[in-house]
Amino acid sequence: QLYLEKLRQNSVSEGQTKAETHRLTSEIERITMEQLQYAQSGVEDGVWTLFAEDGEMRMYKREEEIDGLAVDPLKAVHTVKGVTAREMCQHFYNPDVRFEWETTLEKMTVLERLSDAACVVLQVHKKVWPATQRDALFWSHLRKVPKDMCRDAHDAWIVCNNSTEHPNFPSNNGKFIRVGLTICLMCQTYLDSSEENGSPPTRDNLTCKITYCAVVNPGGWAPTSVLRAVYKREYPKFLKKFTQYVFEKCRDKPVCF
Numbered sequence: 001q002l003y004l005e006k007l008r009q010n011s012v013s014e015g016q017t018k019a020e021t022h023r024l025t026s027e028i029e030r031i032t033m034e035q036l037q038y039a040q041s042g043v044e045d046g047v048w049t050l051f052a053e054d055g056e057m058r059m060y061k062r063e064e065e066i067d068g069l070a071v072d073p074l075k076a077v078h079t080v081k082g083v084t085a086r087e088m089c090q091h092f093y094n095p096d097v098r099f100e101w102e103t104t105l106e107k108m109t110v111l112e113r114l115s116d117a118a119c120v121v122l123q124v125h126k127k128v129w130p131a132t133q134r135d136a137l138f139w140s141h142l143r144k145v146p147k148d149m150c151r152d153a154h155d156a157w158i159v160c161n162n163s164t165e166h167p168n169f170p171s172n173n174g175k176f177i178r179v180g181l182t183i184c185l186m187c188q189t190y191l192d193s194s195e196e197n198g199s200p201p202t203r204d205n206l207t208c209k210i211t212y213c214a215v216v217n218p219g220g221w222a223p224t225s226v227l228r229a230v231y232k233r234e235y236p237k238f239l240k241k242f243t244q245y246v247f248e249k250c251r252d253k254p255v256c257f
């Protein structure tokens with residue numbers, strides 16, 4: 001409780017989020033904090049299996065099934081030079097730019113703007129043959145990580161997306177199967193030594209460490225082989241495309257901490 005209060009004060013004093021509360025405030029606080037701790041825990045515990053590697057990017061999975069459906073948790077780490085944690089997370093959060101990097105989308109509607117850093121979104125994803133088309137309804141939240149939780153980083157930011165319900169958009173209404181998801185992107189900025197000499201940091205002095213965690217429940221039947229093939233193809237594609245997109249978008253702009 002004390003921690004949550006500290007977190008709230010920290011966010012508000014730094015002007016990242018409005019102070020007002022809304023119907024999802026406490027759920028968002030709780031799940032975002034859980035996801036922050038989950039993202040910060042390592043992958044060297046013997047339960048994660050490396051399944052994709054490309055440059056600095058490493059993707060790990062755990063094969064898990066619920067009622068015969070593959071829901072394999074995914075954890076990925078990546079390092080990108082020249083961008084900050086805030087730039088990375090803002091682009092992941094901002095629904096206005098989602099179609100610029102998200103390749104699985106057919107349609108997206110922002111159902112509610114809860115605050116300047118929290119919203120509820122309905123997404124219809126592209127159909128994967130032979131499975132029924134999926135949709136996803138979730139809240140999304142962007143926040144700065146409190147300084148004492150940044151460890152050795154200059155700063156850290158997190159976006160957490162988590163399934164929710166909306167009375168006007170019930171699930172499994174005939175056309176789509178609704179997936180369940182808990183996803184977070186946690187980014188940490190590191191400055192190289194030149195910054196410590198007193199000169200203002202440029203993009204050449206920045207490194208962004210990225211951790212992406214996802215658990216997606218397909219919500220209804222789909223062949224396990226198809227599900228695992230989609231995971232294996234789409235997650236690496238997403239992380240490479242998204243990070244490259246943010247790098248390109250920011251490279252000629254002033255650094256934003």
Ligand code: 16C
Nearest residue numbers: 102104125126128131134136161183216218222230234238
């Ligand atoms: O985190 C990502 N994107 C965020 C913003 O969109 C947000 C969204 C998450 C939605 C994840 C579930 C999407 C179900 C997609 C259905 C398959 C589409 C494939 C289209 C291929 C042309 O957090 C980045 C998400 C990266 C992609 C993840 C793919 C996860 C596959 C889940 C499979 C579910 C059932 C598929 C039925 C065959």
